[in-house]
Amino acid sequence: MDALTTPFLTGTATGAILLMAALGLTLTFGQMGVINMANGEFLMAGAYAAYATQQLIGNAGLALVVAIPVSFLVAGLLGLLLEVSIIRWMYQRPLDTLLVTVGVALVLQQLAKDVFGAQGDPVVLPSWLNGNIPVFGYNWPFRQLFTIVLALAALGGLSAVLKYSTFGRRIRATVQYRDLAETLGIPTRSVDRITFFLGSGLAGVGGVAIALISGTNPTLGTTYIIPAFLVVVAGGVGQLKGTVIAAWVVGVVTAFLTDWTSGSMAQVLTFALVVVFLQVRPQGLFTVRTRSLA
Amino acid sequence: MSDAMLELVGVTAGYGRTMVLSDVSLAVPNGSAAAIMGHNGAGKTTLLRAAVGLIPVKSGSVLLDGQDVTRMRPNQRVKRGLGYVPQGQLCFPQMTTMENLQLVTTRKSEIDEVLDTFLALRSLLGRRAGLLSGGQRQQLAIARTLLTKPRLLILDEPTEGIQPNVVADIEDVIVELTRRGDLTVLLVEQHIGFALRSTARYYVLESGRITGSGDGGEGAFDPVRAAMTV
Numbered sequence: 001m002d003a004l005t006t007p008f009l010t011g012t013a014t015g016a017i018l019l020m021a022a023l024g025l026t027l028t029f030g031q032m033g034v035i036n037m038a039n040g041e042f043l044m045a046g047a048y049a050a051y052a053t054q055q056l057i058g059n060a061g062l063a064l065v066v067a068i069p070v071s072f073l074v075a076g077l078l079g080l081l082l083e084v085s086i087i088r089w090m091y092q093r094p095l096d097t098l099l100v101t102v103g104v105a106l107v108l109q110q111l112a113k114d115v116f117g118a119q120g121d122p123v124v125l126p127s128w129l130n131g132n133i134p135v136f137g138y139n140w141p142f143r144q145l146f147t148i149v150l151a152l153a154a155l156g157g158l159s160a161v162l163k164y165s166t167f168g169r170r171i172r173a174t175v176q177y178r179d180l181a182e183t184l185g186i187p188t189r190s191v192d193r194i195t196f197f198l199g200s201g202l203a204g205v206g207g208v209a210i211a212l213i214s215g216t217n218p219t220l221g222t223t224y225i226i227p228a229f230l231v232v233v234a235g236g237v238g239q240l241k242g243t244v245i246a247a248w249v250v251g252v253v254t255a256f257l258t259d260w261t262s263g264s265m266a267q268v269l270t271f272a273l274v275v276v277f278l279q280v281r282p283q284g285l286f287t288v289r290t291r292s293l294a
Numbered sequence: 295m296s297d298a299m300l301e302l303v304g305v306t307a308g309y310g311r312t313m314v315l316s317d318v319s320l321a322v323p324n325g326s327a328a329a330i331m332g333h334n335g336a337g338k339t340t341l342l343r344a345a346v347g348l349i350p351v352k353s354g355s356v357l358l359d360g361q362d363v364t365r366m367r368p369n370q371r372v373k374r375g376l377g378y379v380p381q382g383q384l385c386f387p388q389m390t391t392m393e394n395l396q397l398v399t400t401r402k403s404e405i406d407e408v409l410d411t412f413l414a415l416r417s418l419l420g421r422r423a424g425l426l427s428g429g430q431r432q433q434l435a436i437a438r439t440l441l442t443k444p445r446l447l448i449l450d451e452p453t454e455g456i457q458p459n460v461v462a463d464i465e466d467v468i469v470e471l472t473r474r475g476d477l478t479v480l481l482v483e484q485h486i487g488f489a490l491r492s493t494a495r496y497y498v499l500e501s502g503r504i505t506g507s508g509d510g511g512e513g514a515f516d517p518v519r520a521a522m523t524v
Contacts, residue, residue: 166400169389173397176386179348183380184398185372185442 005138007255013144013213015251016151017043020206021228022235022243023158024079024199030238031175032192033092037101038082039228040221041108042200045078046071046207047216048112051121061126064208068150071208072201078108079200083193091192105221112218120217129212147209154202159240161198171195175238227254227267230274236284245285250274298357299324299446299478300345300376305354307344308502313352314340315502322446322495324359327472327479329489329510331518332499338482339381341499342450345480346378347371358446377444381451381482383431387424391415391434394423398441408437411467429460436467446478447471453485468492486522490514498522 021043028034050067057063082104090096129146132139162168173181174191182188210220231250235242250270257266278284298321308314314337322328332338343349345356347368355364363371368378386394395405409416412433418426423434432452439447452468453461469492472479483489490496490510498506498521506521508514 166396169393169397172389173386176388177384179368180380180384180386181397182368183346183348183372183378184438185369186397187367187369189367 002137003259005136007259008252009135009138009140009144011252011255012248013147013251014255015248016148017206017209017213017224018228018231018251019151019244019247020154020209021203021224022231022247023154023202023240024196025228026232026235026238026240026243027171027175027195027199029094029232031171031178031195032087033094033097034087034090035094035098035101035229036082036087037098037225038104038108038221039101039200039203040223040225041105041112042075042078042203042221043207043210043224044108044112044216044218044221046075046204047123047211047220048116048121048207049074049204050208050211051116051123051216054123060124061128064126064129064212067208068205071204073204075204075207076197076201079203080193080197082200083196087196088189088192105225109218109221116216116218118218120215120220122215123211125212143209143212147213150205150209154205155240155244158198158202162240167191167194227270230271234274234277234284236286239284239286242284242286297321297323299326299359300448300480301357301360302341302345303355303357305341305344305356306352307340307349307354308352309340309349313502315344317354318499318502318504319354320497320504320507322478322480324478325475326495327481327493327510328495328497329481329483329493330497330499331483331486331489331522333522336499337502338499339450340502342378342380342448342480342482345448346376372442372444375443375445377439377442377447379432379435379439379447379449379452381454383428383435383455385423385426385431385434385438387422389423390420391423391426392419394434394438395441398438404441408440411440411470412437414463427457427460429456429464432456432460432464433467436464444477446480448480450482451484452481453483453488465492486515486518490518 021039025036025039028036049071053067053070054060054063057066086100087097125143129142131142162172170186170191173186174188178188227250231243231246235246254266254270257269300322302318302320305318306313306316318341330338344351347366351364355362358371358374358376414430415433415437418430453464465488471477472492481489481493493510496508496510496514496518497504
């Protein structure tokens with residue numbers, strides 16, 4: 001039983017991190033045609049923001065509570081800076097954005113090395129996260145459960161904003177049909193900027209969860225960026241529901257494959273499985289249903 | 295307030311390096327209705343897209359109520375009173391009918407007022423727009439644009455691909471709008487009879503150039519048909 005429970009629960013927690021990394025990507029890729037390879041470094045920025053907050057505040061529990069909005073802001077502002085300075089000139093040019101953001105990712109990694117050092121820094125777990133829950137014989141760490149709760153909160157918050165707020169409707173409109181949104185008076189460039197801020201901020205929150213599980217590291221973003229893009233494409237670009245399911249499936253499948261083979265082989269096999277899936281269903285899990293081409 | 299609500303002065307525009315419109319000039323007087331007629335591929339939609347700001351103008355200018363809006367983005371033109379109903383019954387398919395309307399305003403009184411004109415939409419407010427019929431989507435598209443409170447309403451083939459009984463409803467609404475007096479209407483329409491009945495002036499566009507113009511009405515039917523016959 002343990003052979004099934006352990007990878008299932010660990011994979012679900014990994015899926016939760018992938019979800020936080022992919023939520024922003026699915027919006028920016030769907031809305032602006034931007035492949036933002038620096039999104040992994042926004043995870044890293046969030047992790048370091050959590051570490052820095054803990055250094056400042058001391059009390060691990062309080063630091064964690066403060067770190068969540070701080071990481072959101074730090075990563076969000078980095079994303080906004082990237083959008084305003086570089087990305088806005090490259091909308092609907094995915095290959096150009098891919099190349100440029102790989103460069104930005106390298107710059108951010110080097111910056112983190114210069115500021116915090118090449119070695120990773122540990123983040124102290126608050127006492128209330130320092131335990132386990134027994135689940136079918138497996139002692140499931142609280143911090144993994146916390147990661148899932150954090151991802152669900154981020155997803156719930158984003159869904160509520162998209163569904164119920166005027167601004168959220170404008171984001172959805174711009175994702176679905178940019179020109180039409182413009183002709184209804186929606187300032188799509190401002191929407192783009194705020195979407196980039198939101199998406200990057202969510203990745204920052206994901207960084208807090210990573211910091212709690214494995215500490216900080218200047219290159220931690222590279223571990224998550226490719227799987228996060230797999231999630232976006234497999235879920236259907238711009239589709240939140242698809243992103244959620246794909247993140248969970250990729251997380252769990254990778255965890256099982258890691259158990260059965262090795263970490264690197266699991267990555268290769270997951271990648272191959274997604275490629276095969278996209279051959280069968282190129283549009284991803286979900287797509288827009290209409291009665292016409294509109 | 296200018297005499298012309300919309301004026302195109304020597305507009306040349308197209309896609310990339312391919313120019314579709316060549317030195318097009320026309321003026322739609324304030325409070326009037328005008329139609330642009332032409333074969334498929336004549337450049338009618340391109341002309342409207344240039345007027346709205348969806349494609350850049352290579353040379354020439356676009357004036358809205360006397361103000362040069364050539365370099366303005368589409369959303370800024372909307373704020374200055376330009377309303378655009380694009381070709382193809384476009385809507386946001388994943389949003390409900392109500393959400394499509396709420397993109398423009400969340401004021402219930404304003405939405406109610408528009409729904410009084412498009413009664414069929416009242417029972418479809420919770421349905422996803424992508425699942426509406428072509429006629430229902432076109433009514434939604436016009437209703438949504440009217441919520442922007444336009445002073446100039448540009449409609450691109452509003453009856454294209456719609457079943458005949460719904461076409462009659464949409465035509466009635468457009469005729470009603472052209473008679474309001476406070477709204478200027480520019481219409482691209484393949485149905486010559488309807489276009490000429492509902493507008494005071496017509497322009498014939500051929501290969502990206504204005505090749506004819508005149509007063510609308512039933513009397514213009516023969517010259518327009520002749521101009522549009524290959």
